[in-house]
Amino acid sequence: MLSNMTTTASNNRTxxxxxxxxxxxxxxxxxxxxxxxPATVVAVINASIRGTVPIALGAMSGxxxxxxxxxxxxxxxxxxxxxxxxFMLNVFLSGxxxxxxxxxxxxxxxxxxxxxxxxxxxxxxxxxxxxxxxxVDQIISGTVINTLALGxxxxxxxxxxxxxxxxxxxxxxxxxxxAGVAYWIGEIxxxxxxxxxxxxxxxxxxxxxxxxxxxxxxxxxxGEHPRAADTLGVNVYRLQYFNLFISGCMAGLGGVFxxxxxxxxxxxxxxxxxxxxALAVMIFGKWHPLGxxxxxxxxxxxxxxxxxxxxxxxxxPHQFIGMLPYLLTVIVLAGFVGRARPPAHxxxxxxxx
Amino acid sequence: MQANTKNVVLExxxxxxxxxxxxxxxxxxxxxxxGEILALLGxxxxxxxxLMNIIYGLYHxxxxxxxxxxREVHFASPREAIHSGIGMVHQHFQLIPVMTVAENIVLGExxxxxxxxxxxxxxRRVRELSEQHNLAVDPDALIEDLPVGxxxxxxxxxxxxxxxxILILDEPTAVLTPQEVQELFKIMRNLAARGVSIIFIxxxxxxxxxxxxxxxxxxGGRVVGTTTPQxxxxxxxxxxxxxxxxxxxxxxxxxxxxxxxxxxxxxxAEDDRGHMVVRNVSLQVRAGxxxxxxGVQGNxxxxxxxxxxxxxxASSGSFQIRGRLLTNASPRAITSAGSGHIPEDRQRYGMVKxxxxxxxxxxxxxxxxxxxxxxxxxxLPFFGAAYTAVALISFxxxxxxxxxxxxxxxxxxxxxxxxITDPAEAGREAMSTPNLIGLIVLIVLxxxxxxxxxxxxxxxxRWLRPHVEPRLRHMLGGSDGLVFNYDAVDRYAERLVKExxxxxxxxxxxxxxLSGGNQQKMVVAREFGRSPKLLIAAQPTRGIDVGSIExxxxxxxxxxxxxxxxxxxxxxxxxxxxxxxxxxxxxxxEIVATVPADTVTREQLGLLMAGASAEDxxxxxxxxxx
Numbered sequence: 001m002l003s004n005m006t007t008t009a010s011n012n013r014t015x016x017x018x019x020x021x022x023x024x025x026x027x028x029x030x031x032x033x034x035x036x037x038p039a040t041v042v043a044v045i046n047a048s049i050r051g052t053v054p055i056a057l058g059a060m061s062g063x064x065x066x067x068x069x070x071x072x073x074x075x076x077x078x079x080x081x082x083x084x085x086x087f088m089l090n091v092f093l094s095g096x097x098x099x100x101x102x103x104x105x106x107x108x109x110x111x112x113x114x115x116x117x118x119x120x121x122x123x124x125x126x127x128x129x130x131x132x133x134x135x136v137d138q139i140i141s142g143t144v145i146n147t148l149a150l151g152x153x154x155x156x157x158x159x160x161x162x163x164x165x166x167x168x169x170x171x172x173x174x175x176x177x178x179a180g181v182a183y184w185i186g187e188i189x190x191x192x193x194x195x196x197x198x199x200x201x202x203x204x205x206x207x208x209x210x211x212x213x214x215x216x217x218x219x220x221x222x223g224e225h226p227r228a229a230d231t232l233g234v235n236v237y238r239l240q241y242f243n244l245f246i247s248g249c250m251a252g253l254g255g256v257f258x259x260x261x262x263x264x265x266x267x268x269x270x271x272x273x274x275x276x277x278a279l280a281v282m283i284f285g286k287w288h289p290l291g292x293x294x295x296x297x298x299x300x301x302x303x304x305x306x307x308x309x310x311x312x313x314x315x316x317p318h319q320f321i322g323m324l325p326y327l328l329t330v331i332v333l334a335g336f337v338g339r340a341r342p343p344a345h346x347x348x349x350x351x352x353x
Numbered sequence: 354m355q356a357n358t359k360n361v362v363l364e365x366x367x368x369x370x371x372x373x374x375x376x377x378x379x380x381x382x383x384x385x386x387x388g389e390i391l392a393l394l395g396x397x398x399x400x401x402x403x404l405m406n407i408i409y410g411l412y413h414x415x416x417x418x419x420x421x422x423x424r425e426v427h428f429a430s431p432r433e434a435i436h437s438g439i440g441m442v443h444q445h446f447q448l449i450p451v452m453t454v455a456e457n458i459v460l461g462e463x464x465x466x467x468x469x470x471x472x473x474x475x476x477r478r479v480r481e482l483s484e485q486h487n488l489a490v491d492p493d494a495l496i497e498d499l500p501v502g503x504x505x506x507x508x509x510x511x512x513x514x515x516x517x518x519i520l521i522l523d524e525p526t527a528v529l530t531p532q533e534v535q536e537l538f539k540i541m542r543n544l545a546a547r548g549v550s551i552i553f554i555x556x557x558x559x560x561x562x563x564x565x566x567x568x569x570x571x572x573g574g575r576v577v578g579t580t581t582p583q584x585x586x587x588x589x590x591x592x593x594x595x596x597x598x599x600x601x602x603x604x605x606x607x608x609x610x611x612x613x614x615x616x617x618x619x620x621x622a623e624d625d626r627g628h629m630v631v632r633n634v635s636l637q638v639r640a641g642x643x644x645x646x647x648g649v650q651g652n653x654x655x656x657x658x659x660x661x662x663x664x665x666x667a668s669s670g671s672f673q674i675r676g677r678l679l680t681n682a683s684p685r686a687i688t689s690a691g692s693g694h695i696p697e698d699r700q701r702y703g704m705v706k707x708x709x710x711x712x713x714x715x716x717x718x719x720x721x722x723x724x725x726x727x728x729x730x731x732x733l734p735f736f737g738a739a740y741t742a743v744a745l746i747s748f749x750x751x752x753x754x755x756x757x758x759x760x761x762x763x764x765x766x767x768x769x770x771x772x773i774t775d776p777a778e779a780g781r782e783a784m785s786t787p788n789l790i791g792l793i794v795l796i797v798l799x800x801x802x803x804x805x806x807x808x809x810x811x812x813x814x815r816w817l818r819p820h821v822e823p824r825l826r827h828m829l830g831g832s833d834g835l836v837f838n839y840d841a842v843d844r845y846a847e848r849l850v851k852e853x854x855x856x857x858x859x860x861x862x863x864x865x866x867l868s869g870g871n872q873q874k875m876v877v878a879r880e881f882g883r884s885p886k887l888l889i890a891a892q893p894t895r896g897i898d899v900g901s902i903e904x905x906x907x908x909x910x911x912x913x914x915x916x917x918x919x920x921x922x923x924x925x926x927x928x929x930x931x932x933x934x935x936x937x938x939x940x941x942x943e944i945v946a947t948v949p950a951d952t953v954t955r956e957q958l959g960l961l962m963a964g965a966s967a968e969d970x971x972x973x974x975x976x977x978x979x
Contacts, residue, residue, distance in 0.1 A: 208469075212469050212470055213465075213468055213469055213470055214463035214465055214468075214470055216470075217456060217459075217460060217463060217470060218460065218461070220449075220452070221449055221452070221456075221460050224449045224450070224451055224452070225447070225448070225449045225450075227447055228447035228448060228449055228457075228460070229449075229460060229461065230431075231431055231441075231443070231447045232435070232447075232460050232461035232462070232511070233431075233432040233435060233436075233461045233462075234460065234461045341451075344450070344451070
């Protein structure tokens, strides 16, 4: 079903590229496993997945927004605020004077997650309000959100606030080391938190929704030619508000992943440009969820490789190795993607006649 | 007349709509019957579009009422109009290029099973509609791959899919080729026969006579008459529409061709997708003649004109304007060689919508005198440097000569006056007066030599300037000055506005706010105002009103008579035959025939444009006579 999820040749090419990439990755993994041992390879793959999840979610955020004709450079800020809110809710709910059922860890973590995602959604709505209702330049509106997020979280951040617990692995690896390859594959597939699995499901669900539902058709239509959609009775503004809320939620989930699943603590400016990388990845994927996911995976892999190279103690200043993922992004965007065609009306405010 | 016995499906009564400064609709009333094709005829700005937008719910009338099937309706938005069975095909299609035909049609009223789109069912319904109404389209084709004629069908099906009983077609033929227009008329008759009522907005008289059942003519916001094709002629309709007698035939005397101005030799070019669309085109246009290039839209005319105006690279071949080889030269080089260009898409290539009329009128002359005026600050550094160099060198040479003279002759002479032979032995006291004299001489001489050096430098500059300045100006982008002289621009613009009858509140009005006809007159004024030696006019009257067409045609002939060579490219056969002295027919990028205009019939041209061989077509009348 996924193979004919697309409408244009360029999207088919994206999928083909993804498939070739996947095959190459598996081949590389086997080669590396025989060279560096399976533990290292699995560690790199798991690190890749950890790196991929927030970027992929950020890219989904971008797709929701830009397919609805609104440029969203505020993903970074939305992620940051959601990360902060998720973290602080978790801290707050484990504090004094909180009913016991809320203190119960699974409930507490889920409430924190939902809270973070919801606040992300609210930031999306703020972006929509500024750019749809008040027709503020969308780049400025996004910058406002980024600056706001950085300042607000930096100001409110309580040094020394520690969290008790983070999202646990949803399913433990059923194999033990005696199972050989099955164990290593299990290490990759299992032992992941809920957001990681949710991300995979979301990417597939968004692909289906965008290309196989009435909502998707209307969303793509307002991204390309809002006037045409308007003359056919599609409420352009309402759809933009709705999609921007979802866009914020996606960014929020990516932010919450950082504090509740990956790290378990909050630092100032901890998103460190992931929101912007997500935008690049979205363009790499030509505004297609699967393509964007492939781009996120590439970036996640480069991040993991970079960590591993530093770990190996290769004699290059670590700052240079740290550049690897970003350099890769630039090279891939400039060299391999070529001219991507954004939604035709992306970034242009729509005025009802 | 038979349609008038049917039910009235739509009636507007005493509609008045005031816009700031304009009474767009003044007490307008009209009726539309079931299954009727009603032509709404009027020039741009006559109030046709305002009236339709009121019916369609985009505007609200200040007074008056709209009755649909006998009931008064007030639509707050087009959505409500659509739901009441009114469909509108806008002049600018509301289609999404990257989506399929079926997606475009069902958008907003999607066919779903559960939450998923059922595109197979949607395509089936589209196919059903297209068969039912003889509107052949492929539901799975992408809009961007379709020619405009087919895109228009998609728009019509969009309305029919929403059960439109009343179809408003806003200038539907403006973008169509003659063949596509015939197709559209067939479709319209077919729909009318099935009971769909059609309002056909246009200003093209032939079309009205060909397809309408009834004609309502508007002028200045008012209905000035209702008639039928049987009772009217092109001339009578034009007179009603414009309010005076209109010359439908262009008056022109035989041409007196002189020197070759444009010589195109074996020119080929590719379109944006890399297909060869201009193939080995050779033609000549002489001073004082109009060469018409006839052809169905999309046969390489656009690209040919783009190459000849420097907007597209030729892949092979060459062209010369007045003997200068200008293949792949810059548009400015071609413009300054004496070529004027009326582009086919005036809003994209002919003007800057947000610029004022005055600015638009100097869009390709702003860098010349008197619009770009001295002082020429851009050249100052060059002349400044040259002046300094000349002055310093001449001063240095003179100082050197003087120094030698002073040291060897004058200084010993001064010392001799005071009886000093060796300054080193003379002592401070004795030297004070000769030193003072020396200092005064030095100061006086510096001033003297300085002014002489200045005079020399100024003279050299004066001599140098005519030789250097043109080259320098060319290097700097051909500007005659850096300072924009708005007074001169405005004076020039006011003259052109008067001369070319451009209807605008002032020359400071943004060009984009003029009506289409006046925008085109503005473009024409700019190009003709420069008295070009070669005029390349592409679709010079597309989508504009009769009055403006008449005016522009007369001006083109006047340019010809003034000795300009005119290359006219048009998809309108009437325009080609009315203006041309010779006609070149282009088909699939090749000139298939070049014939004198008075020896060829419309039918022959039509056949040639459709790809028939020149031999067969042009031999036919001879046989007929034989």
